[in-house]
Amino acid sequence: MKRIIEQKFAVPYTYPVIFSENIFNVGDQTLADLLDNGKGGKAFFVIDSGVSDSHPELISQVKAYATAHQEKFKLCAEPLIVPGGEASKNDPQYYEKVVEATHLYGIDRHSYIVAIGGGAVLDMVGFAAAVSHRGIRLVRIPTTVLSQNDSAVGVKNGINFFGKKNYLGTFAPPFAVLNDFNFLKTLDDRDWRSGISEAIKVALIKDLDFFEWIEKNATALASREMEPMQELIVKCAQMHLDHIAGKDPFEMGSSRPLDFGHWAAHKMEHLSKYEIRHGEAVAMGIALDSTYSFLKGMLTEGELNRIISMISELGFNLYHEVLSGEMLLKGLEEFREHLGGELTIMLLSKLGKGQEVHEMDQSLVLEAVEKLKVFQSDRLIAN
Amino acid sequence: MKRIIEQKFAVPYTYPVIFSENIFNVGDQTLADLLDNGKGGKAFFVIDSGVSDSHPELISQVKAYATAHQEKFKLCAEPLIVPGGEASKNDPQYYEKVVEATHLYGIDRHSYIVAIGGGAVLDMVGFAAAVSHRGIRLVRIPTTVLSQNDSAVGVKNGINFFGKKNYLGTFAPPFAVLNDFNFLKTLDDRDWRSGISEAIKVALIKDLDFFEWIEKNATALASREMEPMQELIVKCAQMHLDHIAGKDPFEMGSSRPLDFGHWAAHKMEHLSKYEIRHGEAVAMGIALDSTYSFLKGMLTEGELNRIISMISELGFNLYHEVLSGEMLLKGLEEFREHLGGELTIMLLSKLGKGQEVHEMDQSLVLEAVEKLKVFQSDRLIAN
CATH class of the missing domain: 1.20.1090.10 (Dehydroquinate synthase-like - alpha domain)
Structure with a gap:
């Protein structure tokens, strides 16, 4: 006997890509609303050291913002600072640290990892989020021109391995992308x-x-x-998003x-x-x-x-x-x-x-x- | 200025779940056809030691089958034998071995990993295949009742970590599932x-x-x-497949x-x-x-x-x-x-x-x- 069942389905994805400014002002609801899962969402922040160096006030801003919006979400641990740039993707210890944090702080599939940084850090954190519990919600806050108009609005993540770029990674759409133009001011x-x-x-x-x-x-x-x-x-991000939605979002061809x-x-x-x-x-x-x-x-x-x-x-x-x-x-x-x-x-x-x-x-x-x-x-x- | 782009798309998946017997008889075309990507597909086999122990002839059968169908696909290395059961998911070295093989043998997104074994081995190999190059085609050949009627027809993979079952994993539909009832005969x-x-x-x-x-x-x-x-x-697999296709295949709710x-x-x-x-x-x-x-x-x-x-x-x-x-x-x-x-x-x-x-x-x-x-x-x- 030989029998064949053809399995066929489609997985729908939707996520907002938001362009804004001053997202950590306590009066701004955007991020808090994203992190509100209706039962007091847990959030874990991972921050690019390049960003926290240029914005020394950022960590205390994040904490003040969380305190102000504690009915919507809670920080489950101190923000984790990781090196900016390819260093974060070349050395697997940073990926491992994020995975370990999901275990230590009980970050589950209905919790949030919020990654603030350039494209490399977002790629690394995104990979860790994608494989922990088969996918934790990821909010990307890209801080560079490159990540705001390109990598962070897309569906890929990854780290470098065997000396090869993005050797390990997945296709995993983010939960949301929140761009803050203010971060661009301090770029070199x-x-x-x-x-x-x-x-x-x-x-x-x-x-x-x-x-x-x-x-x-x-x-x-x-x-x-x-x-x-x-x-x-905005124009470049829109073109990128249209391209992804157009056909073959996960590049099977x-x-x-x-x-x-x-x-x-x-x-x-x-x-x-x-x-x-x-x-x-x-x-x-x-x-x-x-x-x-x-x-x-x-x-x-x-x-x-x-x-x-x-x-x-x-x-x-x-x-x-x-x-x-x-x-x-x-x-x-x-x-x-x-x-x-x-x-x-x-x-x-x-x-x-x-x-x-x-x-x-x-x-x-x-x-x-x-x-x-x-x-x-x-x-x-x-x- | 605040602008929001709502990104929205669906990713279509389709894969055959085949029920058959004697799939490694050189006269049987099923597997060779699956591995034929039109340019001489590369295939890498990973075999559950429980299966190769019960079927000592299996490795030479695989090689003979590959030789007979070399115009359709080629083995790119010796089959890798990994322990059966949860051992393969508990110790990350087996996952790492499969990932390393993809690097060593140049197994790319249009090549194939063929995993033969029980559900645990298929889960582990599936995870390695899913994250290498963001996803290498995986042909699952489940050999137990449990994997043939349940886990192997589905969309999950994973390994155990931090002492927790399936802590690391992804949702990744297989390229194909090929069940051979003959393997059931030697089960304890x-x-x-x-x-x-x-x-x-x-x-x-x-x-x-x-x-x-x-x-x-x-x-x-x-x-x-x-x-x-x-x-x-067949009935149980069909119900499982219908359930997955029905709604929320990747369990976002x-x-x-x-x-x-x-x-x-x-x-x-x-x-x-x-x-x-x-x-x-x-x-x-x-x-x-x-x-x-x-x-x-x-x-x-x-x-x-x-x-x-x-x-x-x-x-x-x-x-x-x-x-x-x-x-x-x-x-x-x-x-x-x-x-x-x-x-x-x-x-x-x-x-x-x-x-x-x-x-x-x-x-x-x-x-x-x-x-x-x-x-x-x-x-x-x-x-």
Whole structure:
């Protein structure tokens, strides 16, 4: 006897992505309402040391906020401070600390973990929350441009392992995302700038108007004007969210359009031991794949120049010595492996329009690197 | 400015649950077809030592099968043998070994991990597969009654941690489930019997006809007749699958109807250091909650007696010394915590109909335990 039952179902997800300011003012109800599960929700806060260093008042603010809203939620322990940046994902002890906290403080599936920080810390905490009790509610409070407009609004988490980025992780939508623009004010210039590269990325593959808007606002963005930055973040987050909701939220297929510029970026970050920040690497990765698209005859020289000028005007470098030929080509192979055998790389067929290819011409990749070197020296001369 | 974007999407899942025999005969295409991803799928096998001990020919059969179907899939390494039973979930080294294998052998999101074994091994391997690269395709080949009719057809995985069952885990539907009835022939009597308790469970809370079918076939099942056992497994798996697809597959709410009889079972397993097997504990847990339902006035004495007789006739014990009052009540508290603050326990309002309650009368729980003690001594006298 052979019998087959076809199992079929869909799992619905919904979560709010909120853009706001001063969320820890005791008069602001937003966070307290999120943490109110109707029976006095337990909340555990994990804070990026970069954020608590720049905002020394934050921990006492969090405590005062919890006291003021104790009928809605309770802190179940002192906030846990973890290192910011990739350090939090490279050393598994931080992931383990968060998991252990869920055990020590009885944080269950109807309690909340609130993570405040940059994308790396949110990724790490998100992984710990996702696997403890098969998923504790996670409220993400992203504090950088990059996390507010990109990583924190999405459905992924993870830590690095075996020296490979995000080797361990899950797809797990957050319970809510709460962006506070105030955190952006204390970012250093590199982090302010870094997040813009994800906006350039979605604009280039999906939306010419948005690309031209960034072009027009590049100087204002580079000089840290808050209003265009807020507009950029909301627009970029919306595009990211639409993309996820559009199809294949958990990336079961092999198409990965949002990885435009990312195959080289991942490798560069790793080779530089994370001295190059993600957004900086993505900017160079975009420059590389755009240049490759030009060399391949897919983009005109005028289009390429607009991209290179914009990236340059925003203050990004276009080349770094880790972009050496051999290691870079190894990155291409690793990306192929990561995708599961078939290489899929997003390139550009024009501004605002991505096009996937399934092979890359190695000698053209190396030629593109050489061109970036030239762009970079022109850039240095121009400044 | 405050803006809110409501993100909303659904993630569709589909997987086949296949019931068959002799799946490693080289002439059988079923498994090879599952592992054929169109570009020569890579497959990594993890095998329960209990299964490979009872089937010493299995490893060479797997290799011969892979050789015969090499145009469809390839073994990327020697099969990994891991201990059977809770040992595989209690010691994290086995989980870590599977994760490490994905790294060592380049097993990616379009490759396959094939796990052959009882529910515990499938849970452990499933967790490793779910978090490596954010999810590698998992083909489950369950080999026990319990895993074929219950755990392996579902969407959960996990390992034990901090001395708590399934503390770490995810919801992750398998790529496919392939049941081979042949594996049942070599089960010891305890494992043959164990899986029947999950069928009694779903019958009692959902389906009087199925309960009466089990009643009628209890003697045949106890004497290891294969035909009714196959029928029981397919029916129970179907009910389990329907329940998952019905609503809330990933258990985001707090209703847990399929946990009927399980709160006490989890505690008993742990207290006995897993000397009591899951299905045996569930049988006693069902007896306990049924007796409690009777004491609470929800079931008649006649209904209770039918349940107790059936469990007894199938060869299960009704009482074990770990069912001491104090520890058991602690189990109730842990279950409440596990559910997230509010206790939800499934009881019976009649045969074939569950009813959830949100509190348990502690003195009645202790009284129910005393009654089980009496049922057990009657049972021993009767045999």
